[in-house]
Amino acid sequence: EPEVTQTPSHQVTQMGQEVILRCVPISNHLYFYWYRQILGQKVEFLVSFYNNEISEKSEIFDDQFSVERPDGSNFTLKIRSTKLEDSAMYFCASSEATGNFGPGTRLTVT
Amino acid sequence: ILNVEQSPQSLHVQEGDSTNFTCSFPSSNFYALHWYRWETAKSPEALFVMTLNGDEKKKGRISATLNTKEGYSYLYIKGSQPEDSATYLCAFKNYGGSQGNLIFGKGTKLSVKP
Numbered sequence: 738e739p740e741v742t743q744t745p746s747h748q749v750t751q752m753g754q755e756v757i758l759r760c761v762p763i764s765n766h767l768y769f770y771w772y773r774q775i776l777g778q779k780v781e782f783l784v785s786f787y788n789n790e791i792s793e794k795s796e797i798f799d800d801q802f803s804v805e806r807p808d809g810s811n812f813t814l815k816i817r818s819t820k821l822e823d824s825a826m827y828f829c830a831s832s833e834a835t836g837n838f839g840p841g842t843r844l845t846v847t
Numbered sequence: 848i849l850n851v852e853q854s855p856q857s858l859h860v861q862e863g864d865s866t867n868f869t870c871s872f873p874s875s876n877f878y879a880l881h882w883y884r885w886e887t888a889k890s891p892e893a894l895f896v897m898t899l900n901g902d903e904k905k906k907g908r909i910s911a912t913l914n915t916k917e918g919y920s921y922l923y924i925k926g927s928q929p930e931d932s933a934t935y936l937c938a939f940k941n942y943g944g945s946q947g948n949l950i951f952g953k954g955t956k957l958s959v960k961p
Contacts, residue, residue, distance in 0.1 A: 780956065836938050838891050841890065
């Protein structure tokens with residue numbers, strides 16, 4: 738059964754550095770999402786993406802963040818200048834008739 | 848662009864309380880409504896898929912109802928337990944073309960205090 742995959746599983750970075758989190762959605766899916774979950778806190782919607790553009794974004798998704806589908810298969814989330822409070826689990830999802838979530842990337846900003 | 852709204856965003860209840868929250872979606876060209884349960888540090892787990900107006904599904908203490916004519920679904924939890932603490936996501940799918948995809952809401956975070 739096809740799965741959404743995410744890499745890396747764990748990323749450690751220093752404050753102020755740029756990180757790129759990668760997701761490979763299921764191939765025939767057309768909607769893509771990023772969510773994050775700060776440890777012990779609620780799940781936060783970040784952004785949804787459809788037809789090669791952002792369809793909705795949250796207040797969290799400021800200029801520090803960007804998403805891209807560079808090659809028709811990967812779906813990336815870039816954080817330009819990481820802050821300590823960006824430390825969280827980041828989940829990618831894709832959907833068509835069903836919705837599928839990836840296993841998450843744990844981002845640790847030190 | 849179709850929107851799915853969930854309310855409230857977060858909810859705090861005491862152990863033993865029953866609770867419910869709402870998912871609202873466009874009522875036209877309805878195809879299916881999905882509910883997911885999302886625990887901390889895990890990928891979401893599918894709870895229910897509902898397709899017919901008036902559908903009611905149950906899994907243990909959790910149940911869901913569906914009203915496709917007015918565009919809402921309720922998720923009920925009877926006698927909440929601390930292990931019910933999670934984010935509950937709904938997702939909507941309609942018929943047709945490029946919009947026939949599963950669209951997620953932002954979730955309702957439930958916290959159950961012992």
